[in-house]
Amino acid sequence: AEAEDSPGEQEAAASKPLFAGLSDVSISQDIPIEGEITIPSRARAQEHDSSTLNESIRRTIMRDLKAVGRKFMHVLYPRKSNALLRDWDLWGPLILCVTLALMLQKSSIDGKNDGGGPEFAEVFVIIWFGAVTITLNSKLLGGNISFFQSLCVLGYCILPLNIAMLICRLLLLAGQGPINFMIRLFVVLLMFAWSVVASTAFLADSQPPNRKALAVYPVFLFYFVISWMILTFTP
Amino acid sequence: AAADELAFHEFEEATNLLAETPDAATTSQSDELTSREHVAVVVGSGIGYGAEVGEEEDDKTSLLQEEKPQPRFWTFDYYQSFFDVDTSQVLDRIKGSLLPHPGHNFVRHHLRNRPDLYGPFWICATLAFVLAVTGNLTLVLAQRRDPSIHYSPQFHKVTIAGITIYCYAWLVPLALWGFLRWRQGTRERMGLYTFLETVCVYGYSLFVFIPTVVLWLIPVQWIQWLFGALGLALSAAGLVFTLWPVVREDTRLVAAALLSTVVLLHALLALGCKLYFFQPLPLDHVVPAPQATPPSPNVLLPSSIQPMTTS
Numbered sequence A: 001a002e003a004e005d006s007p008g009e010q011e012a013a014a015s016k017p018l019f020a021g022l023s024d025v026s027i028s029q030d031i032p033i034e035g036e037i038t039i040p041s042r043a044r045a046q047e048h049d050s051s052t053l054n055e056s057i058r059r060t061i062m063r064d065l066k067a068v069g070r071k072f073m074h075v076l077y078p079r080k081s082n083a084l085l086r087d088w089d090l091w092g093p094l095i096l097c098v099t100l101a102l103m104l105q106k107s108s109i110d111g112k113n114d115g116g117g118p119e120f121a122e123v124f125v126i127i128w129f130g131a132v133t134i135t136l137n138s139k140l141l142g143g144n145i146s147f148f149q150s151l152c153v154l155g156y157c158i159l160p161l162n163i164a165m166l167i168c169r170l171l172l173l174a175g176q177g178p179i180n181f182m183i184r185l186f187v188v189l190l191m192f193a194w195s196v197v198a199s200t201a202f203l204a205d206s207q208p209p210n211r212k213a214l215a216v217y218p219v220f221l222f223y224f225v226i227s228w229m230i231l232t233f234t235p
Numbered sequence B: 001a002a003a004d005e006l007a008f009h010e011f012e013e014a015t016n017l018l019a020e021t022p023d024a025a026t027t028s029q030s031d032e033l034t035s036r037e038h039v040a041v042v043v044g045s046g047i048g049y050g051a052e053v054g055e056e057e058d059d060k061t062s063l064l065q066e067e068k069p070q071p072r073f074w075t076f077d078y079y080q081s082f083f084d085v086d087t088s089q090v091l092d093r094i095k096g097s098l099l100p101h102p103g104h105n106f107v108r109h110h111l112r113n114r115p116d117l118y119g120p121f122w123i124c125a126t127l128a129f130v131l132a133v134t135g136n137l138t139l140v141l142a143q144r145r146d147p148s149i150h151y152s153p154q155f156h157k158v159t160i161a162g163i164t165i166y167c168y169a170w171l172v173p174l175a176l177w178g179f180l181r182w183r184q185g186t187r188e189r190m191g192l193y194t195f196l197e198t199v200c201v202y203g204y205s206l207f208v209f210i211p212t213v214v215l216w217l218i219p220v221q222w223i224q225w226l227f228g229a230l231g232l233a234l235s236a237a238g239l240v241f242t243l244w245p246v247v248r249e250d251t252r253l254v255a256a257a258l259l260s261t262v263v264l265l266h267a268l269l270a271l272g273c274k275l276y277f278f279q280p281l282p283l284d285h286v287v288p289a290p291q292a293t294p295p296s297p298n299v300l301l302p303s304s305i306q307p308m309t310t311s
Helices: A002-015 A017-024 A041-049 A057-076 A091-103 A120-140 A147-156 A159-173 A178-206 A209-231 B002-020 B025-047 B053-067 B076-083 B087-098 B106-111 B118-145 B156-186 B195-215 B221-247 B252-277 B302-310
Strands: none
Touching: A057 A091, A057 A147, A057 A159, A091 A120, A091 A147, A091 A159, A120 A147, A120 A209, A120 B076, A120 B118, A147 A178, A159 A178, A159 A209, A178 A209, A209 B087, A209 B118, B087 B106, B087 B118, B087 B195, B087 B221, B106 B195, B106 B221, B118 B156, B118 B195, B118 B252, B156 B195, B156 B221, B156 B252, B195 B221, B195 B252, B221 B252
16 A cells, blocks of 8 residues: 555655755654643533533523523414524423423312312323323334434423314303303314414424324324313313 | 335245144245345345455345344334234224124234234223213213213223233233143144233234224113124134134143133123113112112123222
């Protein structure tokens, strides 16, 4: 190999006499190669600025809250972007899940005889166990999405249903009746469709095209059950 | 995509061979395997002339990947092999379970040695939720006709439905598979389905009940019973046609007993669902007096009433 290389180098040396001495230097022998791997100065300054060690606690919390809020906006206005996928967190799903479970709770304590709406723990278990099952299902089908990314998306997409629950509780203050029920049904159906559309906008691309329906169907079932719990809620 | 097609053809070929000559299938398959390995090695050395050894190894492994032994059961890949289905395949299997006809073996024609767990799992989940939800909707409809009925979401029924359906769809195939294995020990010539195939057959056979349960929303008793019988007949027929080639080799008595047990259990499941989730009227809410309950034959079943009164 060396015999092949040397004529070429000599030619180069002949054409550029400036580097004539370089053809004799061989780096590979035993000169240690040293140096500093430099980061471009702008990125370095940015990193220094956003170091979480030096900033105040208030700023840290505000930044996280802002991130959660931005993701809420992504769910309410679903478009092709992977902000929800790129930096996932489970704070939003936790907040939404607890809020929904609290709102589904009956106001009366004498609850033995009230005919079995879902308890706090049941809502919690259905949401988390359901999300984990759907995630495992999509992983088993061969989706290229990480476990927590999928949990994050499924959790954040409960947001429209949370809104539906809020509206339903407000409507139920006005009393029950057939018209009232129709309005609630409409709201819940709308928000259910919204949830499914939003979550599939984020999740469907992770699957091969011939398996999209298989991955989306469990999501549909999941939100359907949550919608059912919301619709049948009576205080 | 090319590798997938290759694998699929191979499976199909193996199935055909198995169907034609069950004894010769293993030897011919192993012949094919060795010949292919030979080809792969030749190609690999042809490409890798002058290249590094590691690259050649990679080539070989990627070429031979489809002939790897099944991964171990603690790895994720092992379970991934049970969910290796496409949408069209699942729809085809559902169609096959909906339209059974004699001589049409669900395992041979639709599963083709690739049983999946996607169908059974999600069909069971759907059936459980649909049972609970529609059972509850009948209560809503009953309340519209008779405002004295107190409506309640009855959320515990979801749990009951889920446990019942999943237990049925897993424990009955387990028992059936165990029984057939035992019979195979006594009689040599019997073929056998794997446990997964049995689960798959049962899971897909439950699909008929999903539309049936939705149709049970029609609040007319005889229509409900008609649809129930129709669904049960379809589902049980599919099971019997699939199991028949296996139990045919056994003695007449055992075959008859086994098939009737299978059908009976299926009928019990359908009947239990009908009576528990679709009671004509919720008994404890209407009127406290027991003589005012409707004189339908359904109320004679004490097990179907007990959970209602305790709730």
